[in-house]
Amino acid sequence: MTHFVTNDCSVHEPHSSENTSSVFQEDTYGTAGPKLSQYSSSEAYVSSDEMTYSMEIRGYLALRYLRRFRRDRLGVVRELSKCEKDVLIALPGMRFHFLFNSKTREEILGPYFGKLDRGLGLSNLRDAIGPSMLTSSGATWMRARQTNARTFRAFTADGVFDAWQRQKKVQRVATILTCDFGEEFSSRILSNATTGDPGGLDKQTWEAKERTSQLISRLMTTPFKPLQVVQMCLGQAWHSTSRNLTQFAQVKMHGRWQGLPASERLGLLFAGGETISALLAWTLLRLAHSPEWQELVRNRSEGALRAFLFEVLRLHPPVWMISRRANCDFSVCNIRIRAGDHVLLPIWAYHRDPKCFVNPKSFDPTRFFDTTREMRKSFLPFGIGPHTCPGRHCLSSVFASIILPLLEHYEVSAGQSQPDWNGVPGLSLFPAKDAAVLLKSRNKVS
Structure with a gap:
């Protein structure tokens, strides 16, 4: 199921006017994963894929999250962790992977660590x-x-x-x-x-x-x-x-x-x-x-x-x-x-x-x-x-x-x-x- 995120960051199901208070509510994502659709320039989207244990946040919502992260780092981390998935926040030329899945974390900290250099800070x-x-x-x-x-x-x-x-x-x-x-x-x-x-x-x-x-x-x-x-x-x-x-x-x-x-x-x-x-x-x-x-x-x-x-x-x-x-x-x-x-x-x-x-x-x-x-x-x-x-x-x-x-x-x-x-x-x-x-x-x- 695809969910649209409007400029006020509320989430809508297609053809539905009912808002949700958070993009990370427990029943937000279907087990079949998202279906790709066309999005207007005034909208952003969140997608989830059960097969890759991942979720992506793009467009306007991604920019909003990065701006919030500058002001309230722990608050954003706490909110993202509720989805219990790895989260990608992506903007053109800038991609941030927040890793919450234990399997991904173990791989990154183990055999893949040599593929990573020092990061922010x-x-x-x-x-x-x-x-x-x-x-x-x-x-x-x-x-x-x-x-x-x-x-x-x-x-x-x-x-x-x-x-x-x-x-x-x-x-x-x-x-x-x-x-x-x-x-x-x-x-x-x-x-x-x-x-x-x-x-x-x-x-x-x-x-x-x-x-x-x-x-x-x-x-x-x-x-x-x-x-x-x-x-x-x-x-x-x-x-x-x-x-x-x-x-x-x-x-x-x-x-x-x-x-x-x-x-x-x-x-x-x-x-x-x-x-x-x-x-x-x-x-x-x-x-x-x-x-x-x-x-x-x-x-x-x-x-x-x-x-x-x-x-x-x-x-x-x-x-x-x-x-x-x-x-x-x-x-x-x-x-x-x-x-x-x-x-x-x-x-x-x-x-x-x-x-x-x-x-x-x-x-x-x-x-x-x-x-x-x-x-x-x-x-x-x-x-x-x-x-x-x-x-x-x-x-x-x-x-x-x-x-x-x-x-x-x-x-x-x-x-x-x-x-x-x-x-x-x-x-x-x-x-x-x-x-x-x-x-x-x-x-x-x-």
Whole structure:
């Protein structure tokens, strides 16, 4: 059955005036698939094919979705995921594949991954900082991966919390913005790992990283605007940002980091800074709103820390979407992908699939005490296959050095406002800037 989509984005059956509220209602598509028809220039169409597990959105509706995606990325991903199919949003010269079918996803992340290069965001970041393990593909990425493998295995965050304690006046009650908390600690972790000084990266360098991250985040949904155009618009601000990042890259690295190319150091700053910062912020927020789990983690109850961490990663994956760009034509699960197509894997949506996770919107760490095969296949906070995050083994070090000492010294309680649990997606998924918690010292005050 063919469905027309008019300019107000309501869906009509042919020769019917009855509207539907969403193009993804359960009974919208017939099992026989669409029949091709002629469409006027004022109409767009949605088609579905049960044989290829795919759905296409073209014309005016495709443009509407891409415009919405720039403003509300998680909202669009949530809506598209309801169709439980792979979705192609196609405009002339621009095609975006949102992969929701598990079979297609497994093929793309497995044997077909070599046919994909870095996509939106990271390809732009490569223009800003140069080639690195974070921004490269193919043989260049493989060489960088081999070079950095030993470095990540030896990663440690020791001494960072102690340095924070020494430099902070301990108050009985302190209000902490979760993003600021995450940014400060990730700055200290990276500073300790690279220069051997847990005092934290200098303010100018961290602000330069933040400005660049915001720029790249905007470019992720504006693929037709080259980085050079944005640089020209920013003028002196961009040159100042580049200068601060260059200064960080020229710092004499400590120990195992010594000898890394400048672009690799900058890649570490973005990959480590963004993900660690986001994860620490979400962890603090969830601890504040889950006092019973806070006590279990503080007491290091068996399996509690792992289960709590995994549930935070499930609902709030720092890498909320993997973006790649096809470097050749190929077909996977009867879906044709052309060279230059954008392939998007929304991890955030996979982690909320009700077929894999019971009550997926609920924060329930006990689900990770006894995982199922479906859960393990859909739980992808570190990616999968050859491009699995090399820093995944650093999590235990970060939590042992930051979260556990923090809970020994402080009670974490919720702020006055209810946080937006969806978060703000950019290069990483962060809580909203106004999300706050209260830290109350557990030490007796005379």
